Amino acid sequence: MTNLAIAASGLRKAYQEKIVLDGIDLNVRAGTVFSLLGPNGAGKTTTVNVLTTLLKADAGTVRVAGYDIASETKAVRAAIGVTGQFAAVDDLLTGEENLRLMADLQHLRGSEGKRVVEHLLNRFDLKESARKMAATYSGGMRRKLDLAMTLVGRPQIIFLDEPTTGLDPRSRRMMWDIVRELVADGMTIFLTTQYLEEADRLADQIAVLDQGKLVAEGTPDELKRQIPGGHVRLRFPDAARLAAAARLLTNSTPDDENLTLRVPGDGGVKSLRTLLERLDEYAIDVEEFSVHTPDLDDVFLALTGHSSVEANAQ
Amino acid sequence: MSTTSAPLTDAAIMLRRNFKHTVRYPVALFNAILLPIVMMLIFVYVFGDAFSVGVDYIDYATPGMLMMTVGYGLSATATAVNSDMTKGIINRFKVMDVSRSAVLTGHVVSTVVRTAVALAAIIGVAFLMGFSPSATFAHWLGAIGILLLTVFAVGWLTIAMGLAAKTLESAGFATVPLIMLPFLSSAIVPAEKMGPGAREFAEYQPFTPIIEALRGFFNGTPSTGHTIAAIAWCVGIAVVGYLWARAKFNKRG
Numbered sequence: 001m002t003n004l005a006i007a008a009s010g011l012r013k014a015y016q017e018k019i020v021l022d023g024i025d026l027n028v029r030a031g032t033v034f035s036l037l038g039p040n041g042a043g044k045t046t047t048v049n050v051l052t053t054l055l056k057a058d059a060g061t062v063r064v065a066g067y068d069i070a071s072e073t074k075a076v077r078a079a080i081g082v083t084g085q086f087a088a089v090d091d092l093l094t095g096e097e098n099l100r101l102m103a104d105l106q107h108l109r110g111s112e113g114k115r116v117v118e119h120l121l122n123r124f125d126l127k128e129s130a131r132k133m134a135a136t137y138s139g140g141m142r143r144k145l146d147l148a149m150t151l152v153g154r155p156q157i158i159f160l161d162e163p164t165t166g167l168d169p170r171s172r173r174m175m176w177d178i179v180r181e182l183v184a185d186g187m188t189i190f191l192t193t194q195y196l197e198e199a200d201r202l203a204d205q206i207a208v209l210d211q212g213k214l215v216a217e218g219t220p221d222e223l224k225r226q227i228p229g230g231h232v233r234l235r236f237p238d239a240a241r242l243a244a245a246a247r248l249l250t251n252s253t254p255d256d257e258n259l260t261l262r263v264p265g266d267g268g269v270k271s272l273r274t275l276l277e278r279l280d281e282y283a284i285d286v287e288e289f290s291v292h293t294p295d296l297d298d299v300f301l302a303l304t305g306h307s308s309v310e311a312n313a314q
Numbered sequence: 315m316s317t318t319s320a321p322l323t324d325a326a327i328m329l330r331r332n333f334k335h336t337v338r339y340p341v342a343l344f345n346a347i348l349l350p351i352v353m354m355l356i357f358v359y360v361f362g363d364a365f366s367v368g369v370d371y372i373d374y375a376t377p378g379m380l381m382m383t384v385g386y387g388l389s390a391t392a393t394a395v396n397s398d399m400t401k402g403i404i405n406r407f408k409v410m411d412v413s414r415s416a417v418l419t420g421h422v423v424s425t426v427v428r429t430a431v432a433l434a435a436i437i438g439v440a441f442l443m444g445f446s447p448s449a450t451f452a453h454w455l456g457a458i459g460i461l462l463l464t465v466f467a468v469g470w471l472t473i474a475m476g477l478a479a480k481t482l483e484s485a486g487f488a489t490v491p492l493i494m495l496p497f498l499s500s501a502i503v504p505a506e507k508m509g510p511g512a513r514e515f516a517e518y519q520p521f522t523p524i525i526e527a528l529r530g531f532f533n534g535t536p537s538t539g540h541t542i543a544a545i546a547w548c549v550g551i552a553v554v555g556y557l558w559a560r561a562k563f564n565k566r567g
Binding site: 052053054074077078080081082084085086087088089090091092093097101102104105106107133149153 | 323324327331334338339401402403405406407408409410411412448
């Protein structure tokens, strides 16, 4: 296939005894969003560092934009842009100067450099703060500036390493919009994230990484079919009522210690009403009630048999 | 858009960036000037009369104070390099294929220029305090040459330490030995007046020949032996610092 933006096979990386990547194969089609989903410590950043030539893998081959990362490093670097986990902006320069610096380093000629900088400031809504030092920017603005700096070189493939970690919901939604625009412009996006929702909303293809291994791959829909839906959690005032409810709702899982009952369900209004009406019918008092949509933890539990928190602790 | 990197242009771009930093964050420069001046005032006016070194104490102490100035100026370099590294800015440059020589040379050159400004200020203050060297123009050139060579050498070492440090705090701390070493040299008092152990250390550590070489130039009696030793130390430190910094910069896991 010639339209692969990234083709990696058999990637391995270990630090002393600790295996970080244990034979990873990745295929990313050009012009799509590929999301690498996994908890902290799964090996996401290591994967990005290998694919972006910052780190040498112990084994495996990678072609990025058609070039081999080991023997054609320069060509790879010319084709990619990377926005890391922490906004790599120069705090003591203004937003405009940060972009200028990138334009200068890309050897864009004076007027062209100016045009590119101006365009990016407008596009990312940074015009007003262009002459303020980046140190004064909010988290969301810093990420925007970081991404704008990455775009100065007009890369074909952009690597976004946890672009929304630590951002407030509004800034997160803004980043999602930007990613969609970039793909619409024909770029390929390689995105890592800890959030299932993010991968679900943005990605054409998702790969789930756990302890250096890919445990699942597919479209968001394919992946979601493999995992149980959400659930409703009910809390009862005492053990007797918990037991009664557990008898009534046969497919539920009681937790005697916390007096809670986990009832599988999609969280839709209709099914919730049915559930509550049944409890009412049998006069079982519910103290607390919450709806849980599937999150990364559910995916992990379903795919690996352990939770992402456990994976984290290892 | 050219894909061939132009190290010289890139180095100039980096240098401009570092100068902007100095202007935006002048505390670094003030630290490098103010602290040595305070030290000089303390040593010359408070302790000076208690040391008998055979000449006016200000004339004895100035070369050592200049060495301390070099040391104080370095923590700014170490923290700047470290923050580039830990904040991912160096990774950004690496992915853009900016040559390591451009990034690191930018830091070395700005260190040398910033320290030169501090050194000039300290020499000015020394003159105000009665510093009266018997150096000719050629001797001055020799002294300036030794000073700049020293900054260049320890500058490379500092950059390597800044790249190697895991945190900003440890990067700043890494330069403390360079600040302390002049105290254990002939900067404040002659080595032969020190106790056993300290004396041997002072005699064989790099700052002593460097300071003695400076003293020779300022007194108008250059010492070939000390000057050669000083240059040899500087070249050695520069080579070690450069190789270490290069290895740290190029490290790919």
